[in-house]
Amino acid sequence: xxxxxxxxxxxxxxxxxxxxxxxxxxxxxxxxVYWYRQIHSQGPQYIIHGLKNNETNEMASxxxxxxRKSSTLILPHATLRDTAVYYCIVSKGGTxxxxxxxxxxxxxxxxx
Amino acid sequence: EAGVxxxxxxxxIEKRQSVAFWCNxxxxxxxxYWYQQILGQxxxxxxxxxxxxxxxxxxxxxxxxxxxxxxxVDSTLKIQPAKLEDSAVYLCASSLWAGRNxxxxxxxxxxxxxxx
Numbered sequence: 530x531x532x533x534x535x536x537x538x539x540x541x542x543x544x545x546x547x548x549x550x551x552x553x554x555x556x557x558x559x560x561x562v563y564w565y566r567q568i569h570s571q572g573p574q575y576i577i578h579g580l581k582n583n584e585t586n587e588m589a590s591x592x593x594x595x596x597r598k599s600s601t602l603i604l605p606h607a608t609l610r611d612t613a614v615y616y617c618i619v620s621k622g623g624t625x626x627x628x629x630x631x632x633x634x635x636x637x638x639x640x641x
Numbered sequence: 642e643a644g645v646x647x648x649x650x651x652x653x654i655e656k657r658q659s660v661a662f663w664c665n666x667x668x669x670x671x672x673x674y675w676y677q678q679i680l681g682q683x684x685x686x687x688x689x690x691x692x693x694x695x696x697x698x699x700x701x702x703x704x705x706x707x708x709x710x711x712x713x714v715d716s717t718l719k720i721q722p723a724k725l726e727d728s729a730v731y732l733c734a735s736s737l738w739a740g741r742n743x744x745x746x747x748x749x750x751x752x753x754x755x756x757x
Contacts (some may be wrong), residue, residue, distance in 0.1 A: 565746075572645075572683065572732050572748030616683060628697060629746065631683025 533617045534618045538636040540612075547604040549635055551617030554598040558620055562593060562601045563629065565615040573616065573631075576602065643667065645749035647733050653755045659721035662752045666735030672696075674746065675718050676707055676732040684732055690716065695743070720754075728756045 534552040541547040553562065557566045564576040577584055579600075584591045590603040604611055616634040646665040654660050668674050671692050674685035687706065689696040693713040701708065705724070710716040720727055730751040 547672055570750075572751050573746075574748070577743040580746075597642070613677075628689060631685070634683060 533606040533619060533632055534639075535617050535632065535635045536631065537616075538638070541604075541607045541637060541639050543609060543627050543639055544606055547607040547611065547639070549600065549604075549617075549637065549638060550628075551602070552599045553617070553619045556597050556619050560619045561590065562597075563598050563618040563620060564589070564591065565618065567634070567636070568613045576615075577598075598606045607637075609639050609641070611637065613637060613638045616633050619625075645733055645735055645747050647731075647749035647752050649752055651753050651755075652752065654723055656756050657719070657722040659719065660723055661720075662707060662718045662731050662733075662754075664716045664718070664733030664749060666716075666733070667747055670735035670737055671713070672697070672736045673701075673710055673716050674734040674736075675716070677732065678728070678730045678732055686740055687718070710731065723754075723756045725756050728754055730754070 537545040539565040561578050561580050566576055567573045577586055577589045578590050579593055583593060591600060593600045614634040614636050616631050618629045618631060622630055642709045645667055648663050652660055673690045675687045677687050679682040688698040688708045690710045693710050705722060706720055708716060708718045718731060730753045731749045732748050734746040734748045736746045
């Protein structure tokens with residue numbers, strides 16, 4: 530699976546949009562981009578995933594560049610409860626699905 | 642909908658002792674995973690089951706770790722004998738059939754192991 534690069538930490542003011550970048554320059558054509566987050570002392574929580582097109586759900590939006598070498602997770606109106614470690618993962622689907630290789634992630638701190 | 646259940650939440654043992662962790666996945670989820678998360682690191686996959694068969698156990702230290710999912714539902718992860726470096730949170734996750742890429746793994750809260 531392709532490796533990802535994320536900034537180690539980011540800050541965001543409550544109510545503002547949080548934009549979390551991820552670089553995955555070696556992604557292959559059949560690999561998806563997944564985002565998970567982990568709030569302290571809890572298991573990781575799925576946020577969103579995509580292949581080529583931008584995706585949006587009730588939690589976030591995922592913007593994937595046209596060359597697929599990078600992506601951005603957008604939390605449109607961050608709250609204090611969004612403080613967590615955010616993991617960007619690339620992984621194949623099919624029977625490899627679920628074999629997620631987590632990196633260090635980005636620690637997002639949302640402050641009042 | 643009930644989530645992934647794990648027990649115990651916390652366990653403290655001496656090195657060379659044995660320990661077992663239990664996981665009950667979400668009802669209907671055919672695929673079950675065990676991940677190990679060492680403090681300050683991201684989770685690492687140990688083993689993946691599809692129903693009661695092993696799909697991937699390439700990162701499971703088989704000299705001391707074992708896992709089973711006998712009836713294709715709940716699962717047990719055992720460590721025997723434990724080493725200091727096994728101190729970690731053991732996370733269980735489940736998903737619908739791996740062949741359908743739904744994109745979502747559901748994780749339990751984890752079992753925190755401390756080896757003294």
